[in-house]
Every structure is written in structure tokens, then in C-alpha cells.
Amino acid sequence: MVEIIRDEIRSPDCWVGPEIQDDPRWFYQLEDDEIAELDAALQAVRKAGLGIPFRADDFPIPSFGARLEDLTSRVTDGLGVILIRGLPRERYSNEDCALIYWGIGVHMGRPVSQNSRGHLLGHVTDEGKTLSDPNARGYQTRNKLDFHCDQLPVDLLGLFCLRTAKSGGASYLVSAPAVHNVLRAERPDLLEVLYQPFHIDWRGDHPDGEQPWYDCPMLSARDGRLAARVTNRSFMESVSRYGQELTLTDAQREALDVFQEISNRQELRLQMHFEEGDMQFINNHTVLHAREAYEDHDDPALKRHLLRMWIAAGEQHRRKLAPILDERYRYVEMGGIPKTREAA
Numbered sequence: 001m002v003e004i005i006r007d008e009i010r011s012p013d014c015w016v017g018p019e020i021q022d023d024p025r026w027f028y029q030l031e032d033d034e035i036a037e038l039d040a041a042l043q044a045v046r047k048a049g050l051g052i053p054f055r056a057d058d059f060p061i062p063s064f065g066a067r068l069e070d071l072t073s074r075v076t077d078g079l080g081v082i083l084i085r086g087l088p089r090e091r092y093s094n095e096d097c098a099l100i101y102w103g104i105g106v107h108m109g110r111p112v113s114q115n116s117r118g119h120l121l122g123h124v125t126d127e128g129k130t131l132s133d134p135n136a137r138g139y140q141t142r143n144k145l146d147f148h149c150d151q152l153p154v155d156l157l158g159l160f161c162l163r164t165a166k167s168g169g170a171s172y173l174v175s176a177p178a179v180h181n182v183l184r185a186e187r188p189d190l191l192e193v194l195y196q197p198f199h200i201d202w203r204g205d206h207p208d209g210e211q212p213w214y215d216c217p218m219l220s221a222r223d224g225r226l227a228a229r230v231t232n233r234s235f236m237e238s239v240s241r242y243g244q245e246l247t248l249t250d251a252q253r254e255a256l257d258v259f260q261e262i263s264n265r266q267e268l269r270l271q272m273h274f275e276e277g278d279m280q281f282i283n284n285h286t287v288l289h290a291r292e293a294y295e296d297h298d299d300p301a302l303k304r305h306l307l308r309m310w311i312a313a314g315e316q317h318r319r320k321l322a323p324i325l326d327e328r329y330r331y332v333e334m335g336g337i338p339k340t341r342e343a344a
Helices: 032-047 062-077 094-108 176-186 188-194 233-242 250-263 323-333
Strands: 027-029 081-085 109-112 122-124 145-148 156-163 171-175 197-201 213-217 219-222 225-228 270-272 279-283 287-291 305-313
Touching: 032 062, 032 094, 062 081, 062 094, 062 156, 062 279, 094 109, 094 156, 094 279, 094 305, 145 250, 171 176, 176 188, 176 225, 176 250, 176 287, 188 250, 197 233, 213 323, 219 323, 233 250, 279 287, 305 323
Parallel strands: 027 081
Antiparallel strands: 081 279, 109 305, 122 305, 145 287, 156 279, 156 305, 171 270, 171 287, 197 213, 219 225
């Protein structure tokens, strides 16, 4: 039997953006001694001739590592988001930034593959693609992205800002429990729809030998705790290429439309403007993210460029998931999306 949350959610991850816009719980400013420790760890990796992937033990950050345990808990059991600021971006090359970011990530959990190219450290930058391409992913475009969770039910999503756009590209976050509360109050009938499976396109990233689409509900619950899987709408529109019987129903379209309308309300969403060197980590089960469209620089060397990690949290930080999500979490346990093609 499907578990549906009927009561108002009051957990720490149920927040409204304007009330926490200036809340220090989701912001962390690096101290000088922590930057020095990160710099020393970077030099240790370089001296050892290591590249990505390397282990947490290869990137020794004893003091900041203890702080990261608290910051990880804020993401998994608190508000669901943390922004780490203060890394002197101008001091480091792109490769140095990637090594530092990876070093922090492996202290928070286990990074897994994000696509069929096997990327453990992904690149969020305009590759000249658009969401009208059924095999394109949102991170390969400069399009506006609606509120969504990333495709696999990984525990943590991480972004590192290498370079900002010429204009636009603001990051928006919204609490899935807060949206759930509004739906419960205004349209409880749509909750019934969202807790049932939707047909979703893998958009070219399906493992070899498996069908190119899968079924998953947008919302699910385990022991009274909500987990959202509201995938980018394009994944549910393009699935019809595998059969008209997979097309969204009218009820599903309405539920997705209303969910987006509520998520975009200014009284709910949290807004962030990245600075170079910023690291954002969010809970992929409780926080949905969106992005405004952006205009890029003409010079390729100046284009907007973020690094991305999908991170499986350690057992002490992992949220228990409904059986249907546990079934998809097996991909996370196996290392993420299996590599099936060469990096392009």
C-alpha cells in the first residue's frame, strides 16, 4: 500500500524562502585556517601525482573534515541546503578547483556517475543543446530550468562555480515539504496523482539491456518523511516517443503544472546568486532546484561553468526511502548511471 502524508509537515526541511533568505544555517564562510588546510591537502594530492577519483584519505583535512560532518548533517537532516563560500578562486586553476571540490565531496560521501558517459565530476555548461532534443539534459543547455530533482535518487547534489554567466543563471531552491503543505491545503486531490507512478524517459542514459524509460512517483513517503522525485518536465514529455500509452494523462499534466506554479511563488522559493568559488550542496530528496536562463560570454574561456557531483551519503546520513525508490536507489549503490558511451 502506498504511504501518503495526510498531515501538515513540520520537519526542519519544511521552510519558506523569504523567512530563511538571511538564515546563517544554510551559509558557511570558510575561515583562513580552513583555506590553508584545503591548500595543504591540494598540495599533498599534487605531490602524490593523484587525479580524480582519489580517496578521502588522500585529501587530509582533519579540522575542516570535522566541520564538514556538521555541514553534511545540515543538508541531510536540517534545512537541506548549504552554501560554502570563501575559497579564493583567483588563486587556483580550473584543475586545482576540481581537485579541491572532489576532495571535499569524498569527505561528504561517495560520488557516483551522473550520465552514460560515466562522469563522476560533471560539467554544467552550455554545450549548444536545447531541451527540445530528446537526448539532451538540462545541464547541457542555457535554458530556463523548472523546479526538479536530479534523475537518480542520490542523497546529495553538489555544484562548484568555476565561472559565472554574462547575465542571468540565478539558482532557485524550494522545499518539497513546503510545496506539499500548500498542495494539501489547496489541491489535496493532486497529491493522490503525484504519489502514483509517472512514465519517465531516461533521455539516452539508460543502462545497456534495460528499457529506455522507467516508472516513478513524483512524491513518496517512508515513516512519515517525504521524498520528492519531481523530474524535469522534458523527461515526461519525450517519453511518448516510446509509445503513446506512456503520454502524460490530463490529471498528471495538471498536477505538474500546479506543483510548478506553487514552487515558483516568491513567498516559497529561496534565491542564490553564485560567486566564483562557491560550493552549493542540497538534499536531492527534499529540496528542488531551478535555474533562470542565462546569457553567456562569446569567449569560450569565459563561459558559465559549474562542476557537479552526485553524492551517495554514508549510512548515518541516509534517508530511508519508500520501496519503489529503494528499487531505483540500487543504481546509486552500484555507482550511479552505468557508463555506456565515450565522453563527448
